[in-house]
Amino acid sequence: MTGLRFDLRDPPHGAAALRAELRAFIAEHEHRWTPEVRARSWMGFDRDFTRAVGARGWIGMCWPKQYGGAERSFLERNIVLEELLAAGAPVGAHWIGDRQSGPLILRLGTDAQRAKFLPGIARGDLAFCIGLSEPDSGSDLASLRTRADRTDTGWLLNGRKIWTTFGHLCDWMIALVRTSPAPEGGSRHQGLSQVLVDLRAPGVTIRPIRDLVGEEGFNEITFDDVRLPPDALVGTEGAGWAQATSELAFERSGPDRYMSSHPLLEAGMAALRDDPATAPALGREVARLWTLRAMSTAIAGMLQDGADPVRQAALVKDLGNDFEQALPGAMRALRDVDDMPEPMRRMHAYLTQITPTFSLRGGTREIMRGIIARELGLR
């Protein structure tokens, strides 16, 4: 068995000062966040707040300064993520760009692509979405059918993506598409590429889809003869599968995979502070949180070292989703819903409805366990 090590990391130099700065910043903004906004956490979309975060240098903060970054470490970035998530800040307008699209462009994009996109993401001006899933291709992503065909002037894009979070609010998508047929008898993973798509280009149609709570957070996006420029390709033509799967380590390992319900835990701790009978149960939740945090921080350290911790990320996502999904029930077991203080009751109501999606978005529980089982040599 190899590759499932989690080396614990010490907090980075200056961690306490950075946390204090973030808490002061959050205190300036949090009066505007209702319990539902806080409960929505990284699924809250607020461009003004995102620009305020960008102005502080907290988006793309590990990127080179020449591209709008701050050249700080992944471990410092983790502190920023933790503080924003703990407060339930509406970070959705920069979450994807900061977490995966920006790092992908930095790693594999051309200098021109880096200069064009990264400073805008870091300022909070450019919002990105993820174009992986299709109506008939979710877990079995390699079966996707959206195609980009080479033309004299670039690429011609046709097909459909679905469940695209914030597609209707974003500026750009990085889409995984087929650019050449899978070889006869060969792997379906060949011939896939990643392309940048301007969501305002002619031929792009965005249809919002209502979620479990009745909100329109994700979309179906259709591409009808969308003309892409030659430099729409990110990375290497045909290497899209490897590129997209390594991008998933950024998507799956962060605190957003176990802190989506965190504001409810904070509200529960405040409400139950004077009830010693609940302390052991609350302590168990905090111990689970702390363990996940140590694992996630270890992955941030691995990313810092240039490693590709895809399997560790799958483990954190699976265990983290279990934790964040169980929190509303855990709180309900400790305090009757009718006796919860109002903000807590409202967060509990929202999260009870939405938590089933946590183990679908970013790859399902079964797929995460398949990756882990493969690493353990069980399949």
Ligand SMILES: Cc1cc2nc3c(=O)[nH]c(=O)nc-3n(C[C@H](O)[C@H](O)[C@H](O)COP(=O)(O)OP(=O)(O)OC[C@H]3O[C@@H](n4cnc5c(N)ncnc54)[C@H](O)[C@@H]3O)c2cc1C
């Ligand atoms: C809130 C939310 C936001 C999302 N945002 C985005 C986004 O921004 N961009 C994007 O591209 N996608 C997004 N998705 C889509 C998400 O990635 C897919 O829903 C997910 O990958 C599952 O694909 P599917 O829905 O087609 O289900 P399917 O793949 O059809 O799976 C159905 C069920 O079968 C199980 N299953 C499938 N294959 C296997 C297997 N081999 N072994 C065991 N069990 C299996 C699955 O675990 C699942 O329980 C989002 C989804 C949600 C819920």
